[in-house]
Amino acid sequence: MKALILVGGFGTRLRPLTLSVPKPLVEFANKPMILHQIEALKAIGVTEVVLAINYQPEVMMNFLKDFETKLEIKITCSQETEPLGTAGPLALARDKLIDGSGEPFFVLNSDVISEYPLKQMMEFHKVHGGEASIMVTKVDEPSKYGVVVMEESTGKVEKFVEKPKIFVGNKINAGIYLLNPSVLDKIELKPTSIEKEVFPKIAAEDKLYAMVLPGFWMDIGQPRDYITGLRLYLESLRKKSSSKLANGPHIVGNVLVDETAKIGEGCLIGPDVAIGPGCIVESGVRLSRCSVMRGVRIKKHACISSSIIGWHSTVGQWARVENLTILGEDVHVCDEIYSNGGVVLPHKEIKSSILKPEIVM
Amino acid sequence: MILHQIEALKAIGVTEVVLAINYQPEVMLNFLKEYEKKLEIKITCSQETEPLGTAGPLALARDKLIDDSGTPFFVLNSDVISEYPLKQMIEFHKGHGGEASIMVTKVDEPSKYGVVLMEETSGKVERFVEKPKIFVGNKINAGIYLLNPSVLDRIELRPTSIEKEVFPKIAAEKKLFAMVLPGFWMDIGQPKDYVTGLRLYLDSLRKMSSPKLATGPHIVGNVLVDESAVIGEGCLIGPDVAIGPGCIIDSGVRLSRCTVMRGVRIKKHACISSSIIGWHSTVGRWARVENMTILGEDVHVGDEVYSNGGVVLPHKEIKSSILKPEIVM
Numbered sequence: 121m122k123a124l125i126l127v128g129g130f131g132t133r134l135r136p137l138t139l140s141v142p143k144p145l146v147e148f149a150n151k152p153m154i155l156h157q158i159e160a161l162k163a164i165g166v167t168e169v170v171l172a173i174n175y176q177p178e179v180m181m182n183f184l185k186d187f188e189t190k191l192e193i194k195i196t197c198s199q200e201t202e203p204l205g206t207a208g209p210l211a212l213a214r215d216k217l218i219d220g221s222g223e224p225f226f227v228l229n230s231d232v233i234s235e236y237p238l239k240q241m242m243e244f245h246k247v248h249g250g251e252a253s254i255m256v257t258k259v260d261e262p263s264k265y266g267v268v269v270m271e272e273s274t275g276k277v278e279k280f281v282e283k284p285k286i287f288v289g290n291k292i293n294a295g296i297y298l299l300n301p302s303v304l305d306k307i308e309l310k311p312t313s314i315e316k317e318v319f320p321k322i323a324a325e326d327k328l329y330a331m332v333l334p335g336f337w338m339d340i341g342q343p344r345d346y347i348t349g350l351r352l353y354l355e356s357l358r359k360k361s362s363s364k365l366a367n368g369p370h371i372v373g374n375v376l377v378d379e380t381a382k383i384g385e386g387c388l389i390g391p392d393v394a395i396g397p398g399c400i401v402e403s404g405v406r407l408s409r410c411s412v413m414r415g416v417r418i419k420k421h422a423c424i425s426s427s428i429i430g431w432h433s434t435v436g437q438w439a440r441v442e443n444l445t446i447l448g449e450d451v452h453v454c455d456e457i458y459s460n461g462g463v464v465l466p467h468k469e470i471k472s473s474i475l476k477p478e479i480v481m
Numbered sequence: 482m483i484l485h486q487i488e489a490l491k492a493i494g495v496t497e498v499v500l501a502i503n504y505q506p507e508v509m510l511n512f513l514k515e516y517e518k519k520l521e522i523k524i525t526c527s528q529e530t531e532p533l534g535t536a537g538p539l540a541l542a543r544d545k546l547i548d549d550s551g552t553p554f555f556v557l558n559s560d561v562i563s564e565y566p567l568k569q570m571i572e573f574h575k576g577h578g579g580e581a582s583i584m585v586t587k588v589d590e591p592s593k594y595g596v597v598l599m600e601e602t603s604g605k606v607e608r609f610v611e612k613p614k615i616f617v618g619n620k621i622n623a624g625i626y627l628l629n630p631s632v633l634d635r636i637e638l639r640p641t642s643i644e645k646e647v648f649p650k651i652a653a654e655k656k657l658f659a660m661v662l663p664g665f666w667m668d669i670g671q672p673k674d675y676v677t678g679l680r681l682y683l684d685s686l687r688k689m690s691s692p693k694l695a696t697g698p699h700i701v702g703n704v705l706v707d708e709s710a711v712i713g714e715g716c717l718i719g720p721d722v723a724i725g726p727g728c729i730i731d732s733g734v735r736l737s738r739c740t741v742m743r744g745v746r747i748k749k750h751a752c753i754s755s756s757i758i759g760w761h762s763t764v765g766r767w768a769r770v771e772n773m774t775i776l777g778e779d780v781h782v783g784d785e786v787y788s789n790g791g792v793v794l795p796h797k798e799i800k801s802s803i804l805k806p807e808i809v810m
Contacts, residue, residue, distance in 0.1 A: 130796040135810045139794075463810070479808040481792065 121166045122217050123226035124198075125157055126209060126295075127173045133342040136448030136465045137430055142180050144171070144230050147413060148340060149353050149394050150378055155187060157228050160236035162193045166226065169193060170216045172209035174200035207314035210299075211307040218301045227314075229295030233349050235335035235356060236296070244331045245298045248274065251327035252303055254319070255296035257337040265292040266315050270330045277328040280315055294333050343446050343463075347409055347426060351392040366390075372408075384420075396431075419455070427459075430466070443477065482669070484516060486557050489565035491522045495555065498522060499545045501538035503529035536643035539628075540636040547630045556643075558624030560670035562678050564685060565625070566663055573660045574627045577604065580656035581632055583648070584625040586666040594621040595644050599659045606657040609644055623662045672775050672792075676738055676755055680721040695719075701737075713749075731766075748784070756788075759795070772806065 131143030138146065144154035158169055173180065177197040184195045198213040210217065210227065217225050224245060226238065234257075245253040254277070256268045267281045267289045281288050293315060306318055322328040336356050338349035354374035357365055366377040366389070373391020377383065381395045384403030389395070393407045396414040401407070404421040415432040418424065422435045427445040435441055436455035445459040448466035453459060457470055461477030464470060468480060487498055502509065506526040513524045527542040539546065539556065546554050553574060555567065563586075574582040583606070585597045596618045598607045610617050622644060635647055651657040665685050667678035683703035686694055695704040699712065702720020706712065710724045713732030718724070722736050725743040730736070733750040744761040747753065751764045756774040764770055765784035774788040777795035782788060786799055790806030793799060797809060 132794070132797060132810065135794065479810055481808050 121164075121223055121225065122168045122170065122219070123161045123166045123228065124170045124172055124210060124213055124217060125154065125228045125230050126206060127154070127171050127230045129174050129203065131341070134346070136446060136463060137428065140431065140449040140466055142173075142175070143341070144180065145183055147396060148233065148346065148411075149350060149376055150396050152183070153233075153340070154230060156233060157230065157236065158187060158191065158193065158195070160238060161226060161228075162191050164238045164242065167194060168216070169195050170198050170213045171195065171230075172198045172200065172204075172213060174203050203311060204309075205311040205313050207307045207312035207318045208310060210304060210314075211309040211312075214304050218304060222301060224298050224300045227297040227299060229339075231339045231341035232295045232337065233340055233353055234294065234296070234333055234337045237334055238296075238298075240334070241296070241298050241331060244275070244329070248276075248329045250276075250322075250329045251300045251325075252319070252322050252329070253298040254328065254330050255294040255333040256291040256330045257294040257333045258290050259292050260290075262287070262290045262292055267292055268330050275329045275331055276326060277319070277323040277330050279323060280320055282316070291330070291332065294337050295339070296333070343428060343444055346428065347392075347411070347444070350394060350411055351409065354392055354394075445474075482562075483559060485562060486559065486565065487516060487520065487522065487524070489567060490555060490557075491520050493567045493571065496523060497545070498524050499527050499542045500524065501527045501529065501533075501542060503532055532640060533638075534640040534642050536636045536641035536647045537639055539633060539643075540638040540641075543633050547633060551630060553627050553629045556626040556628060558668075560668045561624045561666065562669055562682055563623065563625070563662055563666045564664035567625075567627075569663070570625070570627050570660060573604070573658070577658045579605075579651075579658045580629045580654075581648070581651050581658070582627040583657065583659050584623040584662040585620040585659045586623040586662045587619050588621050589619075591616070591619045591621055596621055597659050604658045604660055605655060606648070606652040606659050608652055609649055611645070620659070620661065623666050624668070625662070672757055672773055675757065676721075676740070676773070679723060679740060680738065683721055683723075725760075774803075 127144050131138035134143055134146060145152045161169055177199055181197060188195050196216060198209060198216060200209060200212060204212060241253060263283055267284050268277055268291050269279050269281060269289050270277045306321060319328055336352035338345055338352055340346040340349040354376060358374050364376060366375045370387045371390050372388060375390040376394040378395060378397040380397045381399040383401045386403050387401055387405045389407045392409045395412045398415045399412050400417045402418060402420045405418050406423040408425040410424050410426065411428045413429060413431040416429050417434045419435060419437040421437055422439045424435060424441040426443055427441050429435060430448045430451060432449060433447045433451040435453045436457060438456045439453050441459045443461040445461055446463045448464055450467045451464045453470045458473040460475055462474035462480055464480045490498055506528055510526060517524050525545060527538060529538060529541060533541060570582060592612055596610045596613050597620050598618050599605060635650060648657055665681035667674055667681055669675040669678040683705060687703050693705060695706040699716045700719050701717060704719040705723040707724060707726040709726045710728040712730045715733045716730055718736045721738045724741045727744045728741050729746045731747060731749040734747050735752040737754045739753050739756045741758045742760040745758050746763045748764060748766040750766055751768045753764060753770040755772055756770050758764060759777045759780060761778060762776045762780040764782045765786060767785045768782050770788045772790040774790055775792045777793055779796045780793045782799045787802040789804055791803035791809055793809045
């Protein structure tokens with residue numbers, strides 16, 4: 121079985137992290153974002169994943185060769201020479217997706233995290249016998265998204281309403297699709313939107329069905345949602361009583377700590393924290409609602425909340441880092457510094473406090 | 482930037498240039514291989530594993546710099562632009578017979594820099610004063626040195642400052658001499674100084690009556706236009722503008738005090754001043770871009786948009802105006 125992951129462009133919303141690494145390779149809960157999806161696809165029998173990207177694939181391909189071998193799944197890149205939107209890339213990768221078997225293929229949006237109940241989705245798709253299935257998820261503020269209006273009992277999609285001004289429903293497109301190969305006949309090789317051009321046509325033929333996604337969902341393509349997503353993800357690990365979660369007197373709530381990370385005496389870690397490989401968290405450190413990437417050193421008595429600390433950065437003694445501070449790769453926050461929402465580009469030293477949210481270049 | 486310096490070195494007979502860097506050299510080396518062939522000069526990289534300051538890199542590159550011939554070697558700071566009167570510097574060095582020569586340049590605000598105190602007639606350096614609070618002199622280190630190989634014996638392989646540790650020792654032995662740099666000087670390592678530096682550089686081309694400067698009814702002051710760039714009707718270009726290869730300037734465009742990098746397209750009636758437009762970017766029709774706007778690679782400013790000092794990272798589209806200087810990521 122095959123799958124396509126829509127990776128897209130430069131990941132500018134996740135800068136400064138994406139200034140060092142392509143977005144799919146940015147770690148989320150200590151694992152590259154794209155690996156979460158590739159593993160979910162592998163688990164239900166997908167044998168080949170095509171990544172639709174529109175920038176140079178060399179950096180990606182090096183990493184992916186590693187995953188290909190470890191996971192025993194074939195991974196290829198389909199490179200857009202011009203941005204093709206959300207449907208065009210499928211046309212571009214047509215030859216890779218159709219193998220004459222008539223089997224449907226998955227399409228995933230690379231920024232999405234969820235429990236990926238793909239087996240249930242395959243069952244749902246078989247039962248309704250339509251041409252395409254999409255996952256939808258319930259949100260509180262549907263007016264920010266594209267709302268999917270559907271028949272409650274069957275899931276048959278009636279229409280899509282983009283950013284509705286009045287309430288029409290609260291289920292939005294979750295960015296997970298299962299499509300029959302015939303859908304590719306409906307997509308031309310040009311910049312095309314799957315939500316605005318392709319799905320409405322299939323819905324009009326009564327062949328598009330929506331399944332409500334069980335479990336959590338988040339689009340983690342920007343820092344605020346990345347942090348919220350981490351909370352949801354760790355919560356779902358807790359529900360499954362995952363052994364991956366850390367425990368101990370210094371742990372509060374859901375916390376993930378890589379086995380190669382070291383945590384000193386008298387720390388209080390959590391809730392909703394992920395600490396990556398090789399990190400050194402010195403004694404007396406307080407971490408909450410944050411992601412600490414590979415190789416970071418947090419010095420004594422520092423206090424970090426609601427932030428992302430990029431690879432190989434350091435946070436000084438008694439430093440206070442909060443309110444969506446995002447440190448790029450190799451950023452060094454000096455002792456006793458305060459950062460209130462600083463967004464710091466890679467290879468910088470922060471010697472004076474950042475009192476209000478701003479970009480430091 | 483580095484080709485300005487490599488060409489000046491080649492012109493006075495330097496056969497090998499060592500680049501002291503402290504990051505991955507692969508991207509650099511690809512470009513440099515090209516220059517090596519074209520200029521017929523050997524270019525190598527000396528890579529620091531930890532930052533070694535302004536003198537440590539010399540110790541690291543010792544084996545490449547000393548060839549037993551006893552000839553002195555040049556050391557240049559890569560951010561500096563000047564006329565590079567290196568032949569005069571060699572004469573000066575021979576004349577005083579000391580161990581090291583440095584170029585100094587006159588500035589208006591010496592308190593921001595390291596001031597060099599020297600004997601006016603001989604150029605013998607008495608001492609350095611870092612960021613002086615009272616006026617002690619107005620000549621600062623221009624970042625161009627000519628050193629005898631023996632200077633390397635004074636530098637250990639560790640983070641070391643040439644201005645604070647090495648030169649003061651040589652000055653104390655009365656073996657350090659300073660020459661006042663003729664012509665312009667600028668450290669172009671930041672956008673504001675880059676734009677000022679362009680003015681000084683083009684001014685110096687004008688003084689040499691260089692044929693490189695553009696001429697024509699649509700040109701004002703000193704302007705450099707690559708031969709592959711295309712300029713439309715009714716434009717007014719200059720003063721102090723450089724337009725790179727493959728650029729397309731549509732009709733009715735006003736450009737002043739700006740640099741337009743390779744492959745940029747400026748659409749009709751746009752007005753750009755005191756800014757730098759990065760490679761392959763586009764500026765929309767009637768857009769107004771000014772006050773140290775710096776656009777990174779592949780940035781697209783929409784029609785009629787205003788940018789007042791926007792600093793935009795690569796691969797962005799600017800659809801709404803930037804009213805005050807800020808970084809757009």
